Amino acid sequence: MESRTGIRWILLVCAAGLAAAGGCKKQSPVNPSQPVSSVSTQSDGQPRPAAAQENPQPESGAEPAHTGVRWYTNFEEALAAAQKENKDLLINFSGSDWCIFCIRLEKDVFAQEAFAKEAEKYFVFMLVDFPNDPSKQSEEIRKQNQQLARRYRFRNLFPTLYLAKPDGTPYAMAEYQPLGPTEYLDYLLKIRRYRDR
Numbered sequence: 412m413e414s415r416t417g418i419r420w421i422l423l424v425c426a427a428g429l430a431a432a433g434g435c436k437k438q439s440p441v442n443p444s445q446p447v448s449s450v451s452t453q454s455d456g457q458p459r460p461a462a463a464q465e466n467p468q469p470e471s472g473a474e475p476a477h478t479g480v481r482w483y484t485n486f487e488e489a490l491a492a493a494q495k496e497n498k499d500l501l502i503n504f505s506g507s508d509w510c511i512f513c514i515r516l517e518k519d520v521f522a523q524e525a526f527a528k529e530a531e532k533y534f535v536f537m538l539v540d541f542p543n544d545p546s547k548q549s550e551e552i553r554k555q556n557q558q559l560a561r562r563y564r565f566r567n568l569f570p571t572l573y574l575a576k577p578d579g580t581p582y583a584m585a586e587y588q589p590l591g592p593t594e595y596l597d598y599l600l601k602i603r604r605y606r607d608r
Contacts, residue, residue, distance in 0.1 A: 435506060435509075435510035435511060435512055435513065435568070435569040435570075478522060478523075478524050478527065479517075479521050479522035479523065479524070479526075479527050480521050480522075480526070480527045480530060480531060480536045481527075481531070481536065482503075482536050482537070482538040483535065483536065483537050483538070484537075484538050484540070484552055485552075485555070486537060486539075486555055486559060486579075489535050489536075489537040490577075490578075490579055492535045493535040493575075493577040493579075494577045494578065496535065497577060498532075498533060498534055498535050498577060499533060499534050499535070499574055499575060499576060499577065499603065499606070500534065500535050500536075500537055500573075500574070500575040500576075500577070500579060501530075501534040501535070501536050501537065501572060501573075501574060501575075501599070502537045502539060502559070502563065502572065502573040502574075502575060502581075503521075503536065503537065503538050503539065503570060503571075503572050504539045504541070504559075504560070504563075504565050504569060504570060504571040504572070504573075505517075505538060505539065505540050505541070505569060505570050506540070506541050506542060506543070506569040506570075507538075507540050507542050508542040508543055508544055508547075509542065509543045510569040510570065512569065512570055512587040513569050513570045513587075515587065515589075516570055516587050516595075519590075519591065519592070519595075520590070520591070520592050520595045521536075523591075523592035525592040525593055526592030526593070526595060526596055529593075529596055530596050530599070533599075533600070533603065534574075534599075539556045539559050539560070539565075540556065541556065541569070563581060570586065570587055571584060571586065572584065572585040572586065573585075574599070574602060574603060574606070576606065582605065582606045583602045583603070583605060583606070585598065585599055585602055
């Protein structure tokens, strides 16, 4: 009897570990009729930094303060920037205020200057956020994010990152990995090698 109970505990621990490794799943699936939210662009149309306190806007003529990546939340603006700069898009489907792996990825990788300075040479960053607090987004951003979820056939597993060519055509997916900023960039760049195959 004790050996069966022990085996059950082992199976439960393994199942929990597998679920955790796969990412976060939102309780109610992402769908167009449900109010969902995201971060918006600033009033001047520029991408809003991941954390406004960490990435203050520079004074006129000053070198910009740089910590983490600069996120676009308007897809058309991100697409235009990617095409203008001839960079790939990194499209991050995130649950920024509830998904533990999304929060870790932001804190441990995307918010780090070591990642951002190098990664911004290759990618324009698009945040497609589905937080629990819908007051963080405009109705327009919520609709856009639902459309992007359909366009990229998002499967409601957070975080999911799509690597896409400058025209928005996806060529690979990436996920949360418990890596530091430079190791995570290496992971993305290894995936990026397959873009033209």
